[in-house]
Amino acid sequence: MSSSVLWYTTRGAGAVTLILLSCVVVLGILSTLRVQSASWPRFLTTGLHRNLALMTLVFLALHIVTAVVDPFTNLGWAAALIPFSSSYRAFWLGLGVISFELLAAIVVTSLVRGVLGHRAWRAIHWLTYAAWPVGVLHGLGTGTDTWSAWMLAITAACVAGVGMAIFFRLSSGSADPLAAARTMFRSAVDRREAR
């Protein structure tokens, strides 16, 4: 396979991964915010979230594999799995490895959520808020066409989208209608310090 085909595939798959991951994060936030309308049921949000997450992993795998097998890049499999071990832009590539491994943990735990239990699953799922920005930084630092117009535009759109979603999440407070009352009652019957 011609090296330049691999190279373009790596860069393209990377861009698609960024777009898909950003959509997944936004959908996850919409799910927490219980967004819903007559034509957009909640199971659509969760269904898309799950399917797009799996697609993200597919494109991420493509991105990694084409990068490693490309003779031009001189990356071994170790560089793809051990953060900061590559010779080429060790730091920025390492961020990509971290992002990939976080995403792998998140997806695997989601697949075995029934066995793992809700609390453990939720704790690991919070790592999403680390995996996404780390992935964005990796893209900005490693990509050779980072400063090309289309890559800048894609990155800007993704950051804007996720940023807005996070803003809405922070300004909404808990979507659970019982949260406040439950906390109040619990603190009224909590005697853990007194025991």
Added chain:
Amino acid sequence: MSKQFALSVDRIKCDGRGLCAELLPELIRLDDWGYPILAPGPVPEHLIPLAQRAVEDCPVLAIALRRTQLKK
């Protein structure tokens, strides 16, 4: 004896997200405050796949599909 499945909801975990009622309106309706009211009895066979999806999709894992042994 035939194996049948029944839905049950963990009422403490449930926080009224409503996905189950969207997926299984034949068996689940929401009360005035958004919490599920389950139709009693076993799940009809043709609805079991949807019931399984409702179990998987519940964001807080509050709904479960359990095997019940019923004499036919």
Added chain:
Amino acid sequence: MTGLLGTPDAMTPLPRVGSEIIDAIERSRLVGRGGAGFPVATKWRAVAQRSHGNAVIVVNGAEGEPQSKKDRVLMSERPHLVLDGAFIAARALRARHLILYIGERHDAARSAMLRALSARPEPERGRVTASSAPARYVAGAEAAAVHFLNEGIATPTNVPPYPFERGVGGAPTLVQNVETLAHVALLARTGHTPQTALVTLAGAVKRPGVLEVEPHTTIGDAVQRGGGATEAPRAILVGGYFGSWVEPEQAWNLELNPDSLRRNGLGLGCGVIGLLPASRCPVCETAGIMRYLAGESSAQCGPCFFGLRALADACTRVAERGSNPEDLKRLQRWAIDVRGRGACRHPDGAVMFLSSSLQVFGQEFASHRSHHVSRTA
């Protein structure tokens, strides 16, 4: 006749009993006095079957029902009798840990129980610890008590697993009301239970307080012993806030024993007998009690928290603004929606109380006018 009260409390050597006491309890048909009225022998057998020397006995003196005073009085006046019952349970169920779960505000009762405990010999005394139950309505429920003793938070949990399967520290646990344990103690000592029951007279009665009644004591007798009603009552609440209203004419002849009450669709519950004076508005009274019960929801289950609040709000609207068909329809509809949809029986008790109110005070609910007097200059 020796009853629970009225006999001086004394510590005497514990009768040697084993698991055969459960058969005696079964023959006596003793039911729990905490409010649920569950057959005591059934509960004890369930724990005994699962205990391999690790069972736990929780002596439930939480008494969260605001108007009830019987458990407090019993603990204050007969602590040794209650402790006897607890130790007998420990022997029968092979338990080595007993916990006194006494309401945090019941100071006199706690002092009396701890004083009596300190007079007990080892090894019994060393097996008992004490814990203060938070002063909330649901804190006295079995699952809430076990949750509190395990994790320090007195909210009900999902059952199953029931305390008799997996309770304090994961061990088979007996949670038993103090009055029930006192009955068992008398049964072990004398071979029979006194068949009496403790009730608390409340409301429009001259001398409110705790009475010990016999099986054939009627509500009328009990009220007479309490000095009589302060004014003609509109209705009598039998069983506290999770009980039912009864018209006075029916109540006066009603015998205060489980069988007779059950035949009339009633239950002793926590033993509170409240007289509602005719001068008080039953709609406003019902609304007030519903607001209280709604406020005591642990807010873990949506149907209970929102349902009871909606029911209380609807009652309050009727009370403050007058009857209207929409609110009455809502009360009927929500009562059906809420029942059985909580993790514990709190919403069920509240709904049953409301249903009783709507039935006995149907006329008042249908024709209620606001008591609000318009202000004139």
